[in-house]
Each structure stands twice: as structure tokens, then as C-alpha cells.
Amino acid sequence: MISEHIWRYCGDLHQQLPPYAVGIISTLGAVVCGGLIGAERQRAQKPAGLRTLVLICLGAAIFTQASILMVGAGGDRTRIAAQIVSGIGFLGAGAIIRERGLVIGVTTGAGIWATAAVGTVLGAGYIAAGIFFTLLIVGVLAAEALIDRISLGPCKFATLTLHFDPDDGRGRIAIQSVLDEHQHTEEARFEEPPGDPSVVRVRFCDTHRDHRGVVADLARLRQVKRLQQG
Numbered sequence: 001m002i003s004e005h006i007w008r009y010c011g012d013l014h015q016q017l018p019p020y021a022v023g024i025i026s027t028l029g030a031v032v033c034g035g036l037i038g039a040e041r042q043r044a045q046k047p048a049g050l051r052t053l054v055l056i057c058l059g060a061a062i063f064t065q066a067s068i069l070m071v072g073a074g075g076d077r078t079r080i081a082a083q084i085v086s087g088i089g090f091l092g093a094g095a096i097i098r099e100r101g102l103v104i105g106v107t108t109g110a111g112i113w114a115t116a117a118v119g120t121v122l123g124a125g126y127i128a129a130g131i132f133f134t135l136l137i138v139g140v141l142a143a144e145a146l147i148d149r150i151s152l153g154p155c156k157f158a159t160l161t162l163h164f165d166p167d168d169g170r171g172r173i174a175i176q177s178v179l180d181e182h183q184h185t186e187e188a189r190f191e192e193p194p195g196d197p198s199v200v201r202v203r204f205c206d207t208h209r210d211h212r213g214v215v216a217d218l219a220r221l222r223q224v225k226r227l228q229q230g
Contacts, residue, residue: 013125014068022125023065029122030054030061033134037115040141041108045183048108056091056112057119060084064123081120088116111141148208155205157186160215163197163226171223175200178221182214197225 013022034057038050048056067080091112114137122130140147149155164171172190179188179202186203202218205211206229219227 011126011128013127015125019069025127026061026065026122026125027058029127029130030058030119033057033118033122033130034115036134036138037111037118037141040138041111044141044144046108046111048112053111053115056088056115057122060088060116060119061123064120068124081123084116084120088113107141107144111137152208154207155211156207157203158206158229160202160204160218161228162200162202162218162224164200164221164223165225166192166198167223171198171221172200174221174223175218178214178217182217184214 013025017025031054034054035050037057038048038053041053042049063084064081071079114133118130118133118137121133162175164175166172167174176188184202184204186205188200188202191199191201202214204214215229218224
């Protein structure tokens, strides 16, 4: 008897609760689910972070609820909600850019699209399904490094030694800026040997193309006088 009661509330809450109660639950659910996805993206230092994905999930849920409330019982409940699918595509496409010969931001765009889908499900009253999809999305995003390791193989590291002009401190800042832009988390040791330009030793992955991109950007810096890999 209890299990039947629980399963009943795992479906469309519009069939079980009054509209105002469903609206409150759907809205709060959208904030929580968008926050979970956004927190994972924020941790990975991606452009679409916590606030962005909360607003996307919340907006999709609000539009879906508006569609249901405005058409009433006899109208097409999907009229407004259907536009979310096409409308969110423009936002997701804006996150995808081509830079340094690589297409980046595809995962961010897909995350935006998937978050809007979760908001639509929540706004339709399927709270349990929305939570399940959220956990699935967070799991896939969190396992990104593991998936890359399985599909592309493990990273093989090398050390890049750069001799650079300190340039009154601007050289070190320029190098650190490139490392930050690539979200480089491996070791980077700055040294200042006497009678020689400053030296930084950067540990990087020499196996995967997207990881090696940091080397080309460091080599382009005008402060870098000489570099060697070893």
C-alpha cells in the first residue's frame, strides 16, 4: 500500500496535487537540479557555471508551467514548452567556438541543452524523473576524465623547460595566464638562476592533442626566449 502511494507520486504531480503546490515543488526542484549540474560545471571551471545553469533549468520549468496553466485542460500543453527545444539551441550554440584550430565548448553547449530538458520535465510535474535525469547528467560530467582515459588512453607526461625574459614581472604573469586559460593543473616550477633569464619547468601531457595545446601558446609568448622538451 505504501509502495503504491510512493509510485503514484513518481508520475505527473498535476494528477495528484493542486496547481499551486505543483508549481512550488517544480520551481524548487528546478533550482536544486540546476544547482547540482551547475556546481559540477563550476568545479570544472567551465563558462556555464552554477548561476547560468540554475537560471536555464528554472527558466525552462517556468515556461513549461506557463504552457500548462495558460492552455487549461483542453488545449495543447506543449505549445510553449516545445519552443524551449529550439530556443535553447541558440544559447548552446553560442557557447561553442573555434579557437586555435580546435572546436571547444561542445560539452558546455550539450550541458545547457540537457539542463533545459531537465527543467522542462520538472515543469511538467515529473519531479522524480527530473531528479533521476539530473543525477545521470552529473554522473556523466563527473566521469569525463575517466571516459577520456578509457577512450584515448592514459596521459604520458613530459617536462617543458622555458627560458623567458622576466620583463619586470610581466613574463611570469603572461606564462601563468596561459596556464590558467588552459586550466593546466600539472606542476609548473618557476626558477631564477643567476646570470640567466628566468626559467619555468612545466609538466604536461604529451599524448593528447587538446592537452598539448598549452605548449604552442607558451611558445608564442614574446617573453619566451628558448624552450626545450625533456
